[in-house]
Amino acid sequence: MTNKTHTVEKIGGTSMSRVDQLKDTLFIGSRQGEALYGRVFVVSAFGGITDLLLEHKKSGEPGVYGHFANAESDHGWHEALTRVGSEMRKRHNAVLDHPGDIEQADAFVSERTLGIRNCLIDLQRLCAYGHFRLSEHMLQIRELLSGLGEVHSAFVTTLMLQRAGVNARLVDLSGWRDEGNVTLDERIAQAMERIDPHTEMPIVTGYAQCAQGLMREFDRGYSEVTFSRLAALTGAREAIIHKEFHLSSCDPKLVGEAAVHKLGRTNYDVADQLSNMGMEAIHPKAAKTLRQANVPLRITNAFEPDDPGTLIDDHAAETPAVEIIAGLDIMTLEVFEQDMVGVKGYDAAILEVLKRHGVRIVSKVSNANTITHYLDTSFKIMRRVEKDIAQVYPSAEITTRTLSMASVIGRDLNGLSVLQRGLVAIADAGLSAIGASQGPRNVDVQFIVDRDDLQAVIKALHSEFIESVRPRLTRAA
Numbered sequence: 237m238t239n240k241t242h243t244v245e246k247i248g249g250t251s252m253s254r255v256d257q258l259k260d261t262l263f264i265g266s267r268q269g270e271a272l273y274g275r276v277f278v279v280s281a282f283g284g285i286t287d288l289l290l291e292h293k294k295s296g297e298p299g300v301y302g303h304f305a306n307a308e309s310d311h312g313w314h315e316a317l318t319r320v321g322s323e324m325r326k327r328h329n330a331v332l333d334h335p336g337d338i339e340q341a342d343a344f345v346s347e348r349t350l351g352i353r354n355c356l357i358d359l360q361r362l363c364a365y366g367h368f369r370l371s372e373h374m375l376q377i378r379e380l381l382s383g384l385g386e387v388h389s390a391f392v393t394t395l396m397l398q399r400a401g402v403n404a405r406l407v408d409l410s411g412w413r414d415e416g417n418v419t420l421d422e423r424i425a426q427a428m429e430r431i432d433p434h435t436e437m438p439i440v441t442g443y444a445q446c447a448q449g450l451m452r453e454f455d456r457g458y459s460e461v462t463f464s465r466l467a468a469l470t471g472a473r474e475a476i477i478h479k480e481f482h483l484s485s486c487d488p489k490l491v492g493e494a495a496v497h498k499l500g501r502t503n504y505d506v507a508d509q510l511s512n513m514g515m516e517a518i519h520p521k522a523a524k525t526l527r528q529a530n531v532p533l534r535i536t537n538a539f540e541p542d543d544p545g546t547l548i549d550d551h552a553a554e555t556p557a558v559e560i561i562a563g564l565d566i567m568t569l570e571v572f573e574q575d576m577v578g579v580k581g582y583d584a585a586i587l588e589v590l591k592r593h594g595v596r597i598v599s600k601v602s603n604a605n606t607i608t609h610y611l612d613t614s615f616k617i618m619r620r621v622e623k624d625i626a627q628v629y630p631s632a633e634i635t636t637r638t639l640s641m642a643s644v645i646g647r648d649l650n651g652l653s654v655l656q657r658g659l660v661a662i663a664d665a666g667l668s669a670i671g672a673s674q675g676p677r678n679v680d681v682q683f684i685v686d687r688d689d690l691q692a693v694i695k696a697l698h699s700e701f702i703e704s705v706r707p708r709l710t711r712a713a
């Protein structure tokens with residue numbers, strides 16, 4: 237593949253669910269002949285499919301993997317896999333027109349789901365013998381399952397584009413029935429070796445099977461890791477992430493498309509804060525790869541291909557400004573222990589428990605005798621965490637609560653009095669904040685609120701900091 241003459245472009249699950257519309261905008265639109273090419277597409281599974289294969293990203297509700305891992309009922313996973321198959325059929329039926337293509341896609345789903353079903357049955361059988369432990373294979377099962385979502389959406393997209401006269405080629409990185417143990421870079425390099433993106437349009441699966449395990453290393457949101465490695469390895473001119481909306485000052489579904497402002501430019505610092513709030517502007521590890529390879533990153537609205545979208549780079553803001561308001565449901569874990577005063581190491585033991593249970597920490601505060609973690613996790617995991625901490629600190633008072641966090645984010649918030657104005661805006665809306673914090677680096681201010689109040693708080697903050705931006709007269713710290 238040639239250097240700096242092509243782009244690598246990722247399409248997320250939400251937009252993939254409308255891939256038929258993307259044919260008329262992003263993929264083809266008014267392009268003809270050569271103008272169609274020079275673009276490598278990396279696709280995610282259709283929205284919600286990975287949730288059914290693994291577990292729901294937000295609620296943790298088990299999918300095929302969750303059922304197989306819990307093994308509460310031997311057959312729960314069978315039904316879950318059947319459900320995946322019928323949902324996949326429903327999805328490609330909605331986006332494909334030609335009966336021949338639908339037939340091929342149906343056959344593809346049947347073949348792959350049957351293959352996975354047989355593999356899991358064989359594994360269960362094998363593990364009935366004491367020498368083979370199912371627990372040792374869980375990671376491979378997770379990988380096997382997640383790859384199915386992306387290979388399905390890539391297959392369907394390739395069919396759709398070929399039918400429309402585009403020289404599209406499916407690039408399946410999922411390692412299905414493949415031998416050998418390759419690294420992520422090798423997997424990508426081998427697959428792209430004989431492809432000329434200037435005469436054909438590669439449709440690459442966002443999942444890539446590799447020795448290190450894409451899921452183990454990067455977990456959900458992994459297609460952005462494949463995307464960024466591909467862009468870096470092939471020396472792309474630009475890496476582009478296509479989303480359902482422009483990257484905006486707030487979720488357009490929450491405050492309305494007319495109220496939000498599009499972000500013209502921002503930096504990786506803001507992107508990191510967004511991913512901390514569960515709004516994956518870009519996977520943090522993917523951002524690092526692109527930054528190090530010097531590939532510019534752009535985020536665009538997949539349905540408005542003529543708009544340049546948001547450029548993300550390493551530059552500081554020219555003037556301080558609030559850029560985004562984001563919200564996240566969290567759980568708080570409060571450990572109160574009178575004996576904590578003056579003793580070091582309490583936090584380390586709590587962190588150890590959180591790490592063991594794979595809990596993501598969004599933020600934390602502490603005082604003389606209390607350590608509070610704001611966590612992104614499920615009820616079930618929280619119960620286990622509580623139990624483990626109680627064992628380490630039997631006399632500590634452990635309290636958990638379900639709350640939410642609203643965060644005001646910008647490359648440079650200096651002089652904007654975000655904390656103070658935010659609290660006033662929340663109070664003016666007749667609401668209150670349970671906690672609030674701002675760090676000296678001044679790129680985000682977090683407000684902890686009741687779950688029921690989150691939407692109203694976000695609206696109030698958006699109105700204060702974005703919709704009614706007043707010229708600043710003072711520049712207090």
Ligand SMILES: Nc1ncnc2c1ncn2[C@@H]1O[C@H](COP(=O)(O)OP(=O)(O)O)[C@@H](O)[C@H]1O
Nearest residue numbers: 248249250479480481482483484485486487489
């Ligand atoms: N600041 C924001 N700008 C744009 N979309 C946002 C924002 N905050 C939340 N969203 C929501 O994120 C959803 C998923 O967006 P998208 O990135 O397209 O999904 P995916 O990761 O599946 O590609 C959108 O439907 C939108 O409602």
Ligand SMILES: N[C@@H](CC(=O)OP(=O)(O)O)C(=O)O
Nearest residue numbers: 248249280286456457458459
């Ligand atoms: N579908 C996978 C991979 C991915 O990155 O998806 P999305 O681009 O829709 O976040 C997941 O949910 O983890």
